[in-house]
Amino acid sequence: MSRALLHPLLQLKAPVVSRLASALALSVVQQRAFNTSAPIIEPVPKQQPQPQPQKHKPKRKAAIPPAVVHQQPPKQRHEKNAANPTDSQVRPLAFKKSHPARPPRPVENSVEKLLPLLVAQPGHYITVHIHGFPYLVQEGDQVRLPFRIPGVLPGDVLRLDRASVIGSRDYTMKGAPHIDPELFQCRATVLGTESEPLRIKLKTKRRQRKVKRVKSKHRYTILRISELRVQKSGKATGHHIESVAKETTAPQRPAA
Template sequence: MFSRSALRSLTSELRWTAPSTISSAPLQRACLHQTASKMSSQQPEAQSSSTHPESPLSATPRAQDSQPSARRPGFDEMTMTPRARADVPIAKQPVAPTFTSPLKVTKSLMSQLPHLVGQKPHYIVAHLHARPYLLTEGDHIRLPFLMPNVKAGDILRFNRASAIGSRDFTMKGAPTVDERIYECRVRVTGVDAEPLRIKEKTKRRQRHVKQAKSKHRYTLMRVMDVRVKTPEELLAEGAVVVEDGQDGSVIEPRS
């Protein structure tokens, strides 16, 4: 505990030191003002030296790299054909639309082709991603996946089929029918989505329960046309008639 005399001496010292602290404040302000003026006078020199550094830095290349490219990564602009990745199986790769040799048709196929053309309606066993689809004109397709880069109203062509037939005749390919013999066109009608599914996942000796949500989308299509070309159309397109016995499509009557 302090005595009264000690408290009086402490207060007297505080009274005497207060003016010194107050008087020193203007000096500090003056010093700060001087340093600020010096910094402002030195600022143009620093700016002039920073405008021309030894190794100039620029954000232009970074901004150019961040912009998305207009080219499609999986599309060849020269031949206008999609590129097949190395990891995609051969059965799922797209068929090239260009041909190096004319269509070869046997004499037996040319003689039986008018019977198949005249008997309608036709059905087709089209393959899409190694999955067969039995289709006729007017059918609605609900693909088990969402087809990329398509919109509602787009018209697509199925160019891979293992069989085309009618009520009494069937044309079988070896292994597929040449796409220049038939036409199968479908129209994209929209996208369908399934209801939201929530699956709870737990682990042993843990109180936390995780929820896995899934909501898949599917592409909807409608078959617009399934047509087999006539012998006259094939000959006009440059088809060549060969002898029987060579590998190719065969028309078999139903028993």
């Protein structure tokens, strides 16, 4: 193309470029007008210097102070509490008792006065306890126990030392809960063992045809009271003797 044609074309492009530049400048100004807040700049954390490893020096052991013994004040005992007789003895703590056993009660006047009268009367009876079962017996009675005593043979003599009541026709001595064994002598002789008839029981379950036959045949020991004697002396602590004697008078006949 000739220079004559290019020159007017360049003149036409110049105003267009100027217009575009002014438009871009206005848009940048408008954007800056909306964003008026100050920019937030986060501070950069400073790196702290790392401590250099120190050499461990051996520590000196501190002197251990001597043990301090605290003396406890003596325990004050209540006026109603009994003194502990084992407090001064050197024993394990588990075996010491804070409250000792109660002192024995004094013998009642009824025992001192009526015990000789009970001994003098014949026909004594006694309530002995064998494995927790009480039996009211006299001398010569035969007792069938509801169980079998293992390790005994016919002719063996057993000492029965557990009794709650001893009495005669007019007097009765009761224990609390049992009478001291030194106050009486009660012996029983083993006669043998007795067995009951064979019992058969049929056991069935619901909706089943099977029938189970259970057989049982218990054995019992037979004893005879061979000796019953009441002692005149012994520990009668906590016992009580009651008199059941009644004064009887002959009926008076009317005067004729």
